[in-house]
Amino acid sequence: MKSVERYLLPVLTAMVLIALWHLAVIATGTNIFPSPAAVAKGIFHLAEKSLLWSYIGDSIMRVVFGYGAAVILGIPLGILLGWYPALGRLVNPVIQMLRPISPLAWMPLAVIWFGVSNVAPIFLIFLASLFPLLVAAMDGVRNVPPMFLQAGRNFGLSVPQLMRRVVFPAILPRLLVGLRIAFGIAWLVLVAAEMIAVDSGLGYLIIDSRNAGKRYDLVVGGMLLIGIIGLAFDTMFRRAERLARAE
Amino acid sequence: MRRLVPFLGVALAVFAWHLAVVMTGTRLVPSPWAAVRAIGELAQKGLLLKYIVASLFRVTWGYFLALLLAIPFGIALGTWRRGELAVNPLIQVLRPISPLAWIPIAILWFGVGDLSAVFLIFLASFFPLTVTAMQAVHNIETIHLSAGTNFGLSRPQLLVRVILPAILPQLVVGMRLALGVAWLVVVAAEMIAVNSGLGFLIVDARNAGDRYDLVVAGMILIGAIGVVLDLLMRRLETLDFVRWGYASE
Amino acid sequence: MKVRFSNINHHFGSTRVLDRIDLDVKEGEFVCILGPSGCGKSTLLNIVGGFVKPSEGEVRIDDEPVTGPDPRRIFVFQERGVFPWLDVEQNISFGLFKLPEGEQRRRIDHYVQMVGLKGFEHAYPRELSGGMKQRLEVARALAVNPDVLYLDEPFGALDSITRLQMRRELLRIWEAERKTILFVTHDIEESVQLADRVVVMSQRPARIQKIVPIDIPHPRDLSDPRYIALRDSIFGEIGLAHQV
Numbered sequence: 185m186k187s188v189e190r191y192l193l194p195v196l197t198a199m200v201l202i203a204l205w206h207l208a209v210i211a212t213g214t215n216i217f218p219s220p221a222a223v224a225k226g227i228f229h230l231a232e233k234s235l236l237w238s239y240i241g242d243s244i245m246r247v248v249f250g251y252g253a254a255v256i257l258g259i260p261l262g263i264l265l266g267w268y269p270a271l272g273r274l275v276n277p278v279i280q281m282l283r284p285i286s287p288l289a290w291m292p293l294a295v296i297w298f299g300v301s302n303v304a305p306i307f308l309i310f311l312a313s314l315f316p317l318l319v320a321a322m323d324g325v326r327n328v329p330p331m332f333l334q335a336g337r338n339f340g341l342s343v344p345q346l347m348r349r350v351v352f353p354a355i356l357p358r359l360l361v362g363l364r365i366a367f368g369i370a371w372l373v374l375v376a377a378e379m380i381a382v383d384s385g386l387g388y389l390i391i392d393s394r395n396a397g398k399r400y401d402l403v404v405g406g407m408l409l410i411g412i413i414g415l416a417f418d419t420m421f422r423r424a425e426r427l428a429r430a431e
Numbered sequence: 432m433r434r435l436v437p438f439l440g441v442a443l444a445v446f447a448w449h450l451a452v453v454m455t456g457t458r459l460v461p462s463p464w465a466a467v468r469a470i471g472e473l474a475q476k477g478l479l480l481k482y483i484v485a486s487l488f489r490v491t492w493g494y495f496l497a498l499l500l501a502i503p504f505g506i507a508l509g510t511w512r513r514g515e516l517a518v519n520p521l522i523q524v525l526r527p528i529s530p531l532a533w534i535p536i537a538i539l540w541f542g543v544g545d546l547s548a549v550f551l552i553f554l555a556s557f558f559p560l561t562v563t564a565m566q567a568v569h570n571i572e573t574i575h576l577s578a579g580t581n582f583g584l585s586r587p588q589l590l591v592r593v594i595l596p597a598i599l600p601q602l603v604v605g606m607r608l609a610l611g612v613a614w615l616v617v618v619a620a621e622m623i624a625v626n627s628g629l630g631f632l633i634v635d636a637r638n639a640g641d642r643y644d645l646v647v648a649g650m651i652l653i654g655a656i657g658v659v660l661d662l663l664m665r666r667l668e669t670l671d672f673v674r675w676g677y678a679s680e
Numbered sequence: 681m682k683v684r685f686s687n688i689n690h691h692f693g694s695t696r697v698l699d700r701i702d703l704d705v706k707e708g709e710f711v712c713i714l715g716p717s718g719c720g721k722s723t724l725l726n727i728v729g730g731f732v733k734p735s736e737g738e739v740r741i742d743d744e745p746v747t748g749p750d751p752r753r754i755f756v757f758q759e760r761g762v763f764p765w766l767d768v769e770q771n772i773s774f775g776l777f778k779l780p781e782g783e784q785r786r787r788i789d790h791y792v793q794m795v796g797l798k799g800f801e802h803a804y805p806r807e808l809s810g811g812m813k814q815r816l817e818v819a820r821a822l823a824v825n826p827d828v829l830y831l832d833e834p835f836g837a838l839d840s841i842t843r844l845q846m847r848r849e850l851l852r853i854w855e856a857e858r859k860t861i862l863f864v865t866h867d868i869e870e871s872v873q874l875a876d877r878v879v880v881m882s883q884r885p886a887r888i889q890k891i892v893p894i895d896i897p898h899p900r901d902l903s904d905p906r907y908i909a910l911r912d913s914i915f916g917e918i919g920l921a922h923q924v
């Protein structure tokens with residue numbers, strides 16, 4: 185009974201909402217806002233034209249590069265800053281000042297530095313994920329219980345061994361949460377960047393569908409795709425968190 | 432000496448920026464001094480205050496509206512299992528849709544203007560806040576709920592005297608994170624959907640004559656206000672009625 | 681008869697936990713429930729507390745069936761039950777909301793004094809030691825003047841010195857207020873030091889294996905041969921030789 189509810193209830197609410205949406209479109213007699221069926225048809229058409237796949241591919245490629253670079257750079261740097269408190273005190277204020285600058289505010293600079301190309305959005309995504317990751321790693325290292333470090337030293341670990349066998353495992357849970365949150369922001373920024381700075385990707389799909397002919401069916405379709413792909417990534421991160429906790 | 436270190440860090444960074452501009456001889460990226468002058472220019476034209484107020488106004492409305500709706504909604508879902516089963520999957524699908532992806536729809540429904548921006552900020556804060564409140568209710572110690580009922584509290588009393596105080600620490604953290612996202616979104620929304628505010632300042636400065644000093648001035652203002660908002664929210668986290676919730680100090 | 685368990689059976693899914701429990705507890709009696717870990721002691725206490733409905737059978741208190749938690753009977757958890765967002769006074773007054781202001785004040789002062797937390801009225805639980813938190817929780821329970829107290833391994837998380845002190849405190853309070861007490865423990869010494877009767881439970885599914893009356897007056901001398909004999913008989917009952 186319980187497990188039936190678990191699947192039945194969400195399906196039911198989804199059906200009710202879709203029905204309401206459909207009815208609202210009919211009742212208001214709008215011919216701009218699409219009905220659910222129109223959205224499904226729109227996505228179908230795009231999928232046939234293979235344009236959709238290249239858009240999805242472009243979006244994912246940008247996020248992977250920007251976010252990947254932030255991970256490769258941000259985590260070691262964050263660990264370093266956490267490990268050497270003096271260095272941390274010196275650099276932290278700069279991070280704290282750069283961090284709240286909305287990554288999208290960098291757009292004009294990104295465009296003069298990198299031109300209208302793939303690099304500009306990748307740079308924005310990089311910025312958007314870098315700061316949360318830096319801070320997560322830095323805070324993580326600072327909060328490793330001194331007892332763990334003492335125990336590690338007591339067993340004669342060298343600093344690199346200490347990093348690998350004590351510090352890294354100790355900060356991993358926090359780091360994974362930070363990775364997930366950073367990805368959420370990266371995904372958000374990606375869409376905005378694509379709306380402004382390039383001419384491909386899911387963000388572009390949305391803005392272009394609106395500007396070129398008020399194709400709101402494609403707008404809503406694009407939004408749903410963004411939601412579903414974002415959800416897939418989010419689920420992956422949560423899986424990883426659960427695995428790390430189970431170990 | 433120790434207290435000077437952070438300032439030293441900032442000073443070094445600004446100096447490096449200055450050097451980089453001078454050495455590359457670029458005319459596109461302004462020096463720190465040019466950026467400061469640009470802020471002065473904005474102040475003189477009366478735009479500084481106007482844009483800051485415009486941005487803060489939008490964030491305030493969108494964010495508080497979201498607080499008002501999301502927290503009761505999240506608590507309701509957290510205490511009512513069936514409701515959560517029914518609604519949670521939908522929240523999870525809607526949540527990762529970048530609030531900015533709603534821009535075309537926001538414009539369609541609300542036109543180009545404040546209302547659109549407020550709507551986007553509302554969306555940006557609503558989902559994270561709902562999820563935070565819901566999770567926080569799940570994380571309440573069963574023992575505390577049992578103790579509450581044992582002392583004869585009715586449902587409404589339980590809500591006020593146990594559930595609310597118990598979730599507050601997590602809620603306050605969630606509120607800080609949501610405000611950060613709201614601030615990020617307002618800038619982006621203003622770049623696309625309205626004609627005032629700090630985000631608009633940035634695109635406008637660039638489009639109307641490549642005034643990169645104004646661009647950077649806008650960025651500095653955005654950063655500074657972001658810092659202030661974050662600090663204010665962190666203040667909340669030091670108050671007695673939530674401090675217990677943050678493990679070992 | 682204060683509390684009467686009749687024919688309680690309980691299972692979680694396919695795990696049978698309690699097997700035909702019959703037990704009567706007199707008004708003002710101190711009863712310890714003793715048994716191996718995981719046998720079902722907490723489950724039994726949760727049933728009489730009204731937090732869990734038994735699969736079969738019923739508990740009656742003052743001849744009324746138990747249908748849910750009731751402020752006349754308070755459950756004391758291991759120190760974790762205090763509310764971390766309230767200070768000592770606010771915790772103690774948590775259940776007093778129906779009383780007039782003056783009476784609340786009087787009870788707070790009385791119980792702060794009684795459990796030795798004077799000077800800590802405005803301290804938060806995070807500023808208290810484990811033993812102090814445990815006393816606070818007992819004070820919070822006593823303040824509503826319940827006629828029954830349920831304690832589930834209340835001193836399990838304390839160090840052995842504090843634990844001894846807490847036992848003495850509890851006995852002092854019990855002698856002053858004569859509450860009916862149901863006390864769950866898996867510590868044999870503890871049960872023999874405290875109880876009027878020790879209810880020994882078997883492995884899961886738990887039955888009542890034996891009820892041992894401890895007819896030694898308080899304060900009990902731990903080197904008294906009678907004490908030692910009773911203690912050893914329970915060790916034997918549980919199937920342990922009293923040797924390390």
Ligand SMILES: Nc1ncnc2c1ncn2[C@@H]1O[C@H](COP(=O)(O)OP(=O)(O)OP(=O)(O)O)[C@@H](O)[C@H]1O
Nearest residue numbers: 692695697716717718719720721722723724866884
């Ligand atoms: N809510 C529950 N759902 C399923 N099984 C449960 C639940 N609560 C307890 N059990 C199971 O019932 C059995 C008895 O649990 P209980 O907590 O009553 O034991 P206990 O005697 O108090 O043990 P301990 O001395 O370790 O506290 C255990 O096997 C436990 O796994």
Ligand SMILES: [Mg+2]
Nearest residue numbers: 721722723832
């Ligand atoms: Mg137990």
